Structures are given as structure tokens and as C-alpha cells.
Amino acid sequence: MAEPEVTVRKAGKDNVDVVLENMDLSLVNSMRRVFLSEIPTVAIDLVEVEANTSVLADEFLSHRLGLIPLDSSLANELEYTRDCDCEIYCDKCSVVLTLNAVCNTDSTLDVYSSDINVAVPARSDDSIGRPIQSSTDERGILIARLRKNQELRVKCIAKKGIAKEHAKWSPCSGIAFEYDPWNKLKHTDLWYEVDADKEWPKSKNCDYEEPPNLHDKFDYNAVPRKFYMNVETTGQLKPDVVFERGIHVLETKLAEIALALSKAEEETDW
Amino acid sequence: MSGDVSMADVSVGNTEEIAVEDDKMTILPGMASDGSAASFKIKDEDHTLGNTLRYMIMKNPDVEFCGYSIPHPNDNHMHLRIQTYGEITAIEALQKGLRDLVDVCDVVENKFRDEYNKGDYVQEEIA
Numbered sequence: 001m002a003e004p005e006v007t008v009r010k011a012g013k014d015n016v017d018v019v020l021e022n023m024d025l026s027l028v029n030s031m032r033r034v035f036l037s038e039i040p041t042v043a044i045d046l047v048e049v050e051a052n053t054s055v056l057a058d059e060f061l062s063h064r065l066g067l068i069p070l071d072s073s074l075a076n077e078l079e080y081t082r083d084c085d086c087e088i089y090c091d092k093c094s095v096v097l098t099l100n101a102v103c104n105t106d107s108t109l110d111v112y113s114s115d116i117n118v119a120v121p122a123r124s125d126d127s128i129g130r131p132i133q134s135s136t137d138e139r140g141i142l143i144a145r146l147r148k149n150q151e152l153r154v155k156c157i158a159k160k161g162i163a164k165e166h167a168k169w170s171p172c173s174g175i176a177f178e179y180d181p182w183n184k185l186k187h188t189d190l191w192y193e194v195d196a197d198k199e200w201p202k203s204k205n206c207d208y209e210e211p212p213n214l215h216d217k218f219d220y221n222a223v224p225r226k227f228y229m230n231v232e233t234t235g236q237l238k239p240d241v242v243f244e245r246g247i248h249v250l251e252t253k254l255a256e257i258a259l260a261l262s263k264a265e266e267e268t269d270w
Numbered sequence: 271m272s273g274d275v276s277m278a279d280v281s282v283g284n285t286e287e288i289a290v291e292d293d294k295m296t297i298l299p300g301m302a303s304d305g306s307a308a309s310f311k312i313k314d315e316d317h318t319l320g321n322t323l324r325y326m327i328m329k330n331p332d333v334e335f336c337g338y339s340i341p342h343p344n345d346n347h348m349h350l351r352i353q354t355y356g357e358i359t360a361i362e363a364l365q366k367g368l369r370d371l372v373d374v375c376d377v378v379e380n381k382f383r384d385e386y387n388k389g390d391y392v393q394e395e396i397a
Contacts, residue, residue, distance in 0.1 A: 003377065004374065004377055004378050004381065005381065006378060006381040006382045006385050007385060007391075008382070008385045008386055008390075008391045009391055009392065010391055010392040010393075010394065011386065011391060011392075011393060011394070012393070012394030013394065015394075016386070018382065018385075020378070023374075023378070024322070024325050026321040026322040026324070026325040027322045027325070027371075027374065029321065029322070030318050030319065030321065030322040031378075033317070033318040034318060038318070240382075240383075240386050243379075243382055243386075244379060244382070244383070247375050247378060247379045247382075248379075250318075250319075250375055251372050251375050251376075253315065253318075253319055254319070254323075254368045254371055254372050254375075255368075255372070256294060257294065257295060257312060257315070257319075257368060258365065258368045258369075259294075260292065260294035260295035260312075261295050261310075261361065261364060261365060261368070262365075263295070264288055264289070264295045264296070264297050264310075264361075265361050267288045267289075267297075268283070268284070268288060268297065268301070268305070268361075
């Protein structure tokens with residue numbers, strides 16, 4: 001088999017569109033699975049509510065806070081709390097954020113994710129744990145609206161984690177994944193009323209592959225070779241970083257197994 | 271049935287599990303005494319690694335069979351079975367599979383990095 005080929009078709013602030021060729025479906029699928037659920041990021045995991053007189057219940061508010069994307073480019077510098085020596089949380093394994101808002105006016109006060117502050121920028125770079133803002137002039141995600149005399153005073157503890165544990169840690173909001181857009185391999189059975197060709201819209205990836213020839217016999221030896229993947233991130237990590245860290249996570253898994261295997265091999269002494 | 275090979279005829283190397291201290295990898299009982307066939311139990315792994323590792327090991331012409339399973343969805347471990355033609359041991363086949371997969375990952379990562387840095391594609395505006 002020829003060497004793997006990677007083509008970037010499109011890239012932006014929070015998505016990258018790539019075509020992967022000469023690879024096996026299993027490997028591309030491993031990459032997809034790792035990007036979605038095994039890249040470490042930071043997200044709010046503990047919320048200490050000092051005051052909440054808003055209409056939202058504490059647990060409802062905590063859940064909303066947890067889902068806010070936080071800058072995770074330096075997530076690898078953070079320890080997992082479970083591996084840390086501290087009792088509950090400390091600077092090595094968490095980032096503390098605060099949200100304080102009181103409405104004093106007759107009109108409602110909107111509280112946005114940009115109102116969250118990193119309490120102690122302990123690390124050299126204070127980008128870690130900062131709520132993501134897609135542009136400087138916008139205020140981020142609306143968390144709650146306060147009426148006159150309502151108040152929010154919460155301390156949030158953001159921790160490192162992976163999306164296998166909770167989806168809030170996923171750096172990807174979605175990954176588009178396709179192969180064989182003409183369905184030449186017959187891996188899908190397209191349901192139809194009268195004619196599947198007319199009723200199903202063609203994928204834009206069809207332009208990148210030869211349409212099937214009606215007179216060709218079905219090639220039962222054919223395997224998928226070209227994969228179209230669009231990685232869309234939540235902003236926690238840049239899309240190219242997701243790609244690289246994802247592959248690193250995969251390599252780390254392999255290295256762990258290789259290490260354990262060499263230990264197990266020593267035990268086999270016959 | 272005289273012509274049949276019963277299980278007792280197959281020389282078995284281990285009847286107990288061989289586990290390393292952190293339990294990441296266990297060699298399940300019933301490894302062939304010449305090492306040509308073995309089953310591994312790998313903790314905390316699933317289809318993400320199982321399928322692609324299986325594929326990589328099967329690519330090796332010295333390997334007769336490689337398959338993986340997740341015995342039960344509630345248990346977070348994966349079983350990997352390797353049988354070779356006897357030229358190499360199952361452990362060596364697994365080691366080679368792991369090495370090859372890391373090499374492929376490196377190639378893909380480098381190619382992506384080069385392509386991405388080249389900037390030869392549609393770039394959406396970056397705010």
C-alpha cells in the first residue's frame with residue numbers, strides 16, 4: 001500500500017477539513033474516536049455557590065457553568081486531581097474562577113461567560129482556564145439574567161479531564177466523517193421510495209471521486225481508501241492542536257501497552 | 271474419535287494468568303509453550319485501539335490470526351488474541367504491531383503538520 005497522504009482542504013479558527021488517503025478505516029476511526037473523547041481539556045467541575053438569588057437553581061447553574069469552553073492550550077501542564085497530592089484541589093491540578101454579578105438597575109442584567117474571571121493566575125501563562133471568546137467585541141455565552149436585587153456569587157474550580165468521563169471535556173463539537181461518497185462499496189443501504197439516486201442528495205465529497213460506472217461489476221475486494229474528515233472544535237483547543245494531541249494520545253496508549261507487554265514478557269520464563 | 275486433536279494435545283505454557291503489577295496487561299492462561307499463540311487482556315482499552323491494532327497485527331505475514339473482543343461492556347478491558355505460524359512469538363507480533371502503529375501515527379502527524387503549515391488551502395477568516 002502506498003504511503004498515507006494528508007490533504008488539508010479548508011481550515012479556520014475552529015475547524016479543519018482534511019482528506020486522508022491510503023490509510024485503513026480502523027486507524028482513521030481511531031483518530032476520530034480519540035479526537036472526540038480522549039484529549040485532555042479543562043472545564044469547570046466544582047462550583048461553590050456563595051449566593052444565588054437568580055431564578056436558576058444551583059445545580060442548573062452549575063451544569064451551565066460546566067459546559068462553558070475554557071482555554072485548554074496549556075491543559076497538559078495541569079495534573080489530574082486524582083493523581084495530585086492535594087486533598088481536594090490545588091494550583092497544580094485546578095484553575096479557580098469566580099463569577100460575581102449583582103443587578104442594581106430596573107432593567108435585567110445579562111451575565112455572560114466573559115464576566116467570569118480567573119481568580120488566581122498562578123501559572124506563568126494565565127491563558128489556561130480563561131473562558132473562550134470567539135471575538136473580542138462579543139460577550140460570550142449567556143449564563144443567566146438577573147432581575148433587580150438578584151445576585152450571583154460563585155467560585156468555580158476548573159479541572160483537567162477527558163470527554164470519556166463527561167462530554168464537557170470534549171474539545172470537538174463535532175467531527176464530520178465520510179468515505180466512499182458514491183456508496184460504491186455498498187456499506188450503506190440507501191432507503192428509497194422510487195429511486196435512491198434521485199431521492200438522496202449527493203455529498204459534496206462526490207466531486208473528489210469517480211462516479212460509479214453502471215456497467216462495472218461489484219468489486220467485492222475493494223476497501224475504503226479515502227476519508228473525508230472535518231474536525232470542528234469548541235474553541236478550547238485549536239483544530240490543528242486537536243489533530244496533533246489526538247495522535248499523541250493514541251501514541252501514548254500504544255507506548256503504555258508496549259511497556260506493560262515488556263514487563264509481562266519478563267514474567268514468562270519458560 | 272481418533273483423528274481429532276483434543277485440547278490436551280496442545281502444549282500449554284501457562285495455566286495461570288500472568289499479570290504485571292499495574293495490571294495494564296495480562297497474558298491469559300493457555301499461551302502456547304512455544305509462544306506462538308497467546309491471548310492478552312488489556313485494561314482500559316476499547317475499540318479505539320482494539321480495531322486498529324488488530325488490523326496492524328494482521329498485516330504481518332507471520333501472523334496467522336489476530337482478533338479482539340470486548341468481553342463485556344461493563345468491564346473496561348479488551349481481549350486480544352494472536353496466533354502466529356511459529357516463526358515469531360505472539361508477544362513479538364504484538365510488539366511489532368505496536369511499533370508499526372506508532373510509525374504510521376508519526377507519518378500522519380508529520381504530513382498533517384507540513385500540509386497545515388504550507389497554508390495551501392481555503393482559509394476562513396480568523397477573527
